[in-house]
Amino acid sequence: MAFHRRDFIKFVVGGAVGSLFTPIPWKLADDISIWSQNWPWIPRIPKGEIIKKSSVVKLGNTPYGIFVNLVGKRPCTISGNEKHPLSLGGIDPLGASSCALMYSPSRVKNAKLKDKNGKFRDISIDRAKEILMLKLKASQSKKDSILFVSGDDTSSCNEIFSALISLLGSKLYFYEPSDRQKYFKAWYDLLNGSGETGFDIENSDLLLVAGCNFLDNWGTYVRNQKLFGKNNVKIYFVGPYKNNTSVVSKKSVLISERDIYKFLFAIVSYLTRISNNLSPIYGIEDFTEFLAYKYNPLLVAKEIGCSVSDIKEIAIALKKAKSPLVIAGSTTNGSGDIKNILAALILNIFLDRINKKGGIRCIPNPPQIISSSIPHTEILKNDLIDLIKSKKISKVKTAIFYETNPFYSLPKEIRAGLVNIPFKICFSPFMNETAKQCDLIIPSPYFLEKLDDCFTPFGSGVANYSVADKIVDSNIPNPADLFIDIGKKLGINLGISSFSDIVKTKSEYFGVSINKLKQGYVWTDNTNEIPYGLKIWDKTLEDIFSSDNSNKKNGLELIPISISKVGSDLVGLYPFALDVIYEDEIGGKYSIAYINPTTAQNYHLNENDLVKIKTESGEIRAKIKINSGVISGAVAILTGFGRDIDDVFNKDIGENVSDLFSLKRDEKTGSFYWSPTNVNVSKI
Amino acid sequence: MNKKKKSGLTPFFFGFLTALVIGWWIFPNIIFSKQEQPFNFSHKAHVEQLGDCSACHYFRDDGSYNGVPSLESCAACHSEAITGAPDEKLFVEKYVKKNREVPWKIYQKQPDNVYFSHIAHKKYACKTCHPDVGNSDTLPPYFENKITGYSKYTMKMYQCERCHAKNNASNACYICHK
Numbered sequence: 001m002a003f004h005r006r007d008f009i010k011f012v013v014g015g016a017v018g019s020l021f022t023p024i025p026w027k028l029a030d031d032i033s034i035w036s037q038n039w040p041w042i043p044r045i046p047k048g049e050i051i052k053k054s055s056v057v058k059l060g061n062t063p064y065g066i067f068v069n070l071v072g073k074r075p076c077t078i079s080g081n082e083k084h085p086l087s088l089g090g091i092d093p094l095g096a097s098s099c100a101l102m103y104s105p106s107r108v109k110n111a112k113l114k115d116k117n118g119k120f121r122d123i124s125i126d127r128a129k130e131i132l133m134l135k136l137k138a139s140q141s142k143k144d145s146i147l148f149v150s151g152d153d154t155s156s157c158n159e160i161f162s163a164l165i166s167l168l169g170s171k172l173y174f175y176e177p178s179d180r181q182k183y184f185k186a187w188y189d190l191l192n193g194s195g196e197t198g199f200d201i202e203n204s205d206l207l208l209v210a211g212c213n214f215l216d217n218w219g220t221y222v223r224n225q226k227l228f229g230k231n232n233v234k235i236y237f238v239g240p241y242k243n244n245t246s247v248v249s250k251k252s253v254l255i256s257e258r259d260i261y262k263f264l265f266a267i268v269s270y271l272t273r274i275s276n277n278l279s280p281i282y283g284i285e286d287f288t289e290f291l292a293y294k295y296n297p298l299l300v301a302k303e304i305g306c307s308v309s310d311i312k313e314i315a316i317a318l319k320k321a322k323s324p325l326v327i328a329g330s331t332t333n334g335s336g337d338i339k340n341i342l343a344a345l346i347l348n349i350f351l352d353r354i355n356k357k358g359g360i361r362c363i364p365n366p367p368q369i370i371s372s373s374i375p376h377t378e379i380l381k382n383d384l385i386d387l388i389k390s391k392k393i394s395k396v397k398t399a400i401f402y403e404t405n406p407f408y409s410l411p412k413e414i415r416a417g418l419v420n421i422p423f424k425i426c427f428s429p430f431m432n433e434t435a436k437q438c439d440l441i442i443p444s445p446y447f448l449e450k451l452d453d454c455f456t457p458f459g460s461g462v463a464n465y466s467v468a469d470k471i472v473d474s475n476i477p478n479p480a481d482l483f484i485d486i487g488k489k490l491g492i493n494l495g496i497s498s499f500s501d502i503v504k505t506k507s508e509y510f511g512v513s514i515n516k517l518k519q520g521y522v523w524t525d526n527t528n529e530i531p532y533g534l535k536i537w538d539k540t541l542e543d544i545f546s547s548d549n550s551n552k553k554n555g556l557e558l559i560p561i562s563i564s565k566v567g568s569d570l571v572g573l574y575p576f577a578l579d580v581i582y583e584d585e586i587g588g589k590y591s592i593a594y595i596n597p598t599t600a601q602n603y604h605l606n607e608n609d610l611v612k613i614k615t616e617s618g619e620i621r622a623k624i625k626i627n628s629g630v631i632s633g634a635v636a637i638l639t640g641f642g643r644d645i646d647d648v649f650n651k652d653i654g655e656n657v658s659d660l661f662s663l664k665r666d667e668k669t670g671s672f673y674w675s676p677t678n679v680n681v682s683k684i
Numbered sequence: 685m686n687k688k689k690k691s692g693l694t695p696f697f698f699g700f701l702t703a704l705v706i707g708w709w710i711f712p713n714i715i716f717s718k719q720e721q722p723f724n725f726s727h728k729a730h731v732e733q734l735g736d737c738s739a740c741h742y743f744r745d746d747g748s749y750n751g752v753p754s755l756e757s758c759a760a761c762h763s764e765a766i767t768g769a770p771d772e773k774l775f776v777e778k779y780v781k782k783n784r785e786v787p788w789k790i791y792q793k794q795p796d797n798v799y800f801s802h803i804a805h806k807k808y809a810c811k812t813c814h815p816d817v818g819n820s821d822t823l824p825p826y827f828e829n830k831i832t833g834y835s836k837y838t839m840k841m842y843q844c845e846r847c848h849a850k851n852n853a854s855n856a857c858y859i860c861h862k
Binding site: 004006010017018022038047049050 | 691693694695696697698699700701702703704706707708711712715744746748750751795796797829831832833834
């Protein structure tokens with residue numbers, strides 16, 4: 001019998017019907033659905049023992065303690081450490097993202113060397129170490145030819161780095177310009193204080209916050225938020241725009257950042273009139289005389305555009321409070337005039353708040369383990385901008401940047417001074433703006449991948465010391481260990497064998513076992529230094545406050561708004577930012593510029609208008625939003641955008657406000673500042 | 685003219701039967717591939733030394749189940765080869781000395797969308813769901829589904845549901861799918 005076409009069709013149909021009586025179609029459907037759950041790009045749930053380890057996160061602008069929750073050996077989530085004095089259980093959005101950020105596409109995983117065409121190629125760590133060693137060796141014969149900028153002013157690694165470059169003949173070791181430095185200069189140099197300023201917010205019942213965003217980006221802001229919530233401390237705010245601090249304040253007075261010190265002195269002036277007994281501190285009589293002449297509250301109120309009743313109300317509140325504290329700072333870290341900080345400290349002295357409960361504490365300086373290192377206080381005195389503006393910068397042949405990003409956050413004038421340095425080396429966990437400007441990039445381990453320590457960050461209440469152990473295995477060497485190794489090869493003995501050696505020595509100095517510190521214990525000490533030579537006033541201060549920098553030029557006053565939720569200079573925007581940054585804070589590729597209705601009317605601007613904002617340093621484009629929380633004659637712009645970081649969270653979002661900053665120098669104090677800057681605004 | 689002989693339904697039944705044979709005999713054998721474990725492990729020898737299952741398979745302090753012991757647990761005794769057995773030598777050379785976790789093939793691995801809590805089932809003996817390997821010197825053969833990548837012995841949902849129903853435990857979705 002021949003097999004015909006119809007037979008074949010019958011056979012196939014029979015087979016199809018028969019397969020319905022077998023497991024084949026049902027099993028295949030089930031198996032294909034399971035197969036589709038296991039595609040290689042679908043993330044897997046980590047399985048294993050859940051372990052909690054203590055760490056210190058340093059991704060943002062302030063370090064603080066956290067717990068890292070690991071499943072198996074993989075860090076999965078972060079939880080707060082209630083016993084840590086720098087966080088009190090709090091976490092900021094950047095910290096919450098820190099497990100995810102370890103896998104950021106912008107992580108630097110390999111050392112990179114820039115070729116003649118400006119392109120990076122991967123090289124081995126050993127080769128990078130060799131190049132670094134050659135550069136350091138070459139500097140031995142030339143004094144001050146190495147410049148080192150450290151982005152972490154709390155770690156013991158500064159001792160190792162500064163010791164090596166100091167023994168190689170260079171004292172050019174700097175921290176990135178910050179309010180901490182301004183506080184130190186004001187307190188130590190100008191007021192003859194001792195130690196570093198600590199802020200006993202825990203015991204304060206009233207805070208006068210001048211200029212800075214105390215609850216969002218000043219000092220130990222995670223701790224600040226927790227303390228505000230816990231103690232319900234009363235806050236009075238003075239500044240150029242309504243921020244997260246002012247909205248919870250008992251009273252907000254909106255004035256220009258350049259006038260804050262006048263407001264503070266007007267308060268002192270008023271208090272001298274209503275106080276019977278003045279603190280017998282050096283210079284008090286000259287001070288009160290000066291205030292009566294130059295800072296009469298009525299005249300100040302008229303000049304700076306606030307009401308006398310605001311000055312009186314805050315002055316009376318300060319007088320009545322049991323433990324008031326005055327905190328001043330820049331709208332964005334390091335940018336403001338030192339005069340505001342100086343005036344705040346003077347007000348604290350006037351109110352007799354030094355080394356008092358809830359006041360300013362004189363925190364002792366960190367111990368120096370390596371004798372050849374540059375002491376922390378000396379580094380604080382070193383002014384990077386001063387160097388860049390001086391002729392000494394031309395002698396610098398090699399610059400090393402450690403976990404810092406001056407090419408993003410500092411004014412263009414400073415960046416221009418740094419970019420001309422012949423060879424630049426960057427230690428960074430992320431491929432950020434500074435890394436891209438450098439000739440050699442050496443990866444720095446992520447904070448979970450290395451041992452690190454932290455001594456008394458700026459804004460702390462008492463001296464404190466924490467240690468974060470290595471939690472995740474990584475083959476990226478600790479830069480501090482690299483330096484020790486290079487030192488040995490160059491015949492320089494720093495006196496320690498490794499970074500863990502210095503951490504162990506420090507823990508012994510504080511009388512705590514290193515293992516206890518690694519498990520999350522924090523050493524604290526309430527001891528204060530006694531500022532025997534403290535003064536409230538002298539001729540130098542009179543000179544400083546007799547001059548007036550508030551030369552109001554044409555244009556609008558730029559207020560850079562710095563808040564923690566836009567990430568940090570080092571990291572940029574991060575995964576969880578999607579949840580916390582509002583739609584009206586991002587203008588696509590434009591920045592958002594906030595102006596109040598009066599300014600909008602004067603400049604014929606409307607909501608969503610596109611404008612060009614220009615200074616002599618640069619220009620950016622922005623979309624206008626009307627916001628009555630900004631002073632008249634000013635434009636406020638969020639910092640933290642306009643990043644040159646190659647990941648989806650940062651690319652093509654906003655523009656960099658730092659491009660607008662104009663660097664200025666206070667001739668009397670010698671201190672540099674760039675906020676406020678005057679800008680021209682025109683419609684596109 | 686010769687009339688073509690009609691074959692009738694014969695091809696249909698032939699196709700039907702062929703499908704049945706393929707579906708019930710051939711398909712189950714080709715869908716799974718037999719794979720070897722990294723090396724042989726004698727449960728019997730270890731039970732004689734250590735006691736019962738919980739010496740290596742235990743609940744942690746937080747209530748989670750450790751499952752297959754980690755390299756660290758095994759290396760606590762086997763940091764060097766102590767018995768001279770070839771499989772033990774292989775374990776020490778290839779895994780202990782190189783600090784590599786052993787890539788055991790798991791007979792009862794569940795997908796990520798299934799939440800199984802051993803501690804919720806602790807009143808049942810291990811061999812209720814797992815083969816009684818405690819008396820065996822060899823590991824059971826491992827068959828892997830070529831499409832899904834799961835073991836042939838991975839419990840399916842209907843098996844869990846049946847036992848839940850028998851024991852008056854809830855079969856609501858959220859019990860197993862969080």
